[in-house]
Amino acid sequence: MGPDFSKNTKELLAKRAAYTCSNPDCRKLTVGANTDQHKSTLIGEAAHIYGARKGSKRYFEKMSDKARSEITNAIWLCRNCHKLIDSDENQYSSEVLFVWREVHDEYTLNNIGNTTDKILHQKNMNLTEEFSDYPAIIKRIVIDKPPVWEYRLTAELLKYFNTPIFQRLNDLRDGLYIKDQTHIKDHEVYDWVQQQLAEKKKLVSPLIPLINKLNSSWGEPGVEGDVTEIHHISKLIRDYLKSIVEFEEKLFFTHVSKRYSKILNLLSNNFGNQILKFKRIPLVLDDISAQIEDELNSGITNPNSETRVVEEVISFELPKGWEKQMNKELNRLHSSKLLDDDEVEGYGCGTILIILIFLWILFA
Known part of the structure; x- marks a missing residue:
């Protein structure tokens, strides 16, 4: 198009x-x-x-x-x-x-x-009040509601909310700003590492519910989406991505002695690499919207009103061999601290999480 x-x-x-x-x-x-x-x-x-x-x-x-x-x-x-x-x-x-x-x-x-026109217009304007400080294109989408506006609104909100977050992550990697360093003493490293691994597990848990909620906000096939819910979920995704960057930031500005630098490197930048995949979502939504509008403008119809499902898969995966290397470092820490075996083996590092984004499209 x-x-x-x-x-x-x-x-x-x-x-x-x-x-x-x-x-x-x-x-x-x-x-x-x-x-x-x-x-x-x-x-x-x-x-x-x-x-x-x-x-x-x-x-x-x-x-x-x-x-x-x-x-x-x-x-x-x-x-x-x-x-x-x-x-x-x-x-x-x-x-x-x-x-x-x-x-x-x-x-x-x-x-x-x-x-009646005036009542409906006022209802629309009331709906746009929550977008008054956003880019004007977002407000126009809410007012005009073009074909598959739900995807377009989501795409623009995610771009607006998340572009500064991705920029902050890139700035962190490029070393463009500094914060106070946190120094972890050698005898504290094992407990500190376990805390970071536990926090990583907690950071993973909201991913699938967030994406499921986003899908639901678009509405069932043939049913209009919910503007307020799309806005709400988009803000939650923003807050989630921000928490990931803050976690990476904390690791980046942590200092351990040279003997433990490898385990710090293993912990760092894993989630940062994964959340960059979220940059694809607005592009995918725009592409799908373009395909649908092309078909609508060309007069293509589906006489059976068949629902077409478009599936986009985002995989959150750790680097190859990460789990093996992490367990090796944990065992080394365990040996130095003489902890019980159960304390090391009980963690169970996961290596992959698959998130599915479903776009439901109905042609009448």
């Missing part, structure tokens, strides 16, 4: 704008009579809020073509105003254009909407 708007998107956008320019200082009618009695003259255009292609105004490189082509990234303008916004992207920034759309929604509703 390219970044251009589909015919259906343009038509829907024009209708929602009541064929009126969305520039609040213009509001020119963009449709009129034609010399051919069977036609009308259209002087309105669907303009991109974030630019369609590299080099265009307000281009946002990290945005997918799917997101660029959605109604959430579109604003209906007369031809003159379309040229105007592309003449000065500093004055006509994406933030300004998103506000134009929101103001124009209110304008058209007040002029042509009935009481």
Whole structure:
């Protein structure tokens, strides 16, 4: 899918704008009579809020073509105003254009909407209040609810929440900041290692419930998802990833004597490598959304209303031989401290955890 708007998107956008320019200082009618009695003259255009292609105004490189082509990234303008916004992207920034759309929604509703329309609009606006401090594209998705909006909303929330967390992890690895060092004395190392291993086990436990909750928030096949629940679970995933980075941070700024450096290295950076796989989830969701919209725009239908299941597998696995090396180091610690065998063998280091992400897609 390219970044251009589909015919259906343009038509829907024009209708929602009541064929009126969305520039609040213009509001020119963009449709009129034609010399051919069977036609009308259209002087309105669907303009991109974030630019369609590299080099265009307000281009946002990290945005997918799917997101660029959605109604959430579109604003209906007369031809003159379309040229105007592309003449000065500093004055006509994406933030300004998103506000134009929101103001124009209110304008058209007040002029042509009935009481029920106004009630539904107010309900939508109440729903978007919790997103008021987020990027405008997130709020637009909640308002416009394009096809499979649940996946698009999740993708944008996860990108917004987690990009700083992944950046913090990269900064940690690159040694770009420092914190106070925690020094572990030799006679404390064994107990300290056991505490870290126990904490690792606790950190693993929320993964599957979180993903299951995320799947549930999208709704059963054919049933609309829950905006509030998607938001809630996305925040929980953010908090979970943050706790992983904090754990890695704690290990990074821990100092042990040289004889125990290997076990510290074995403990470090395992979870950090795994959570980077979460960066794939928004990309997968965007790809699936693009596929569905392509099929909808092409007129492909499923007469049997058959549910198609798309399965994405994320594996959380430790490096090959990690368990063997860890047990070897634990045994070495055990020997130095003369602890009972049960104290070492009872841990049982796990090496792999598979997380399944299911996307349920229904074509009517």
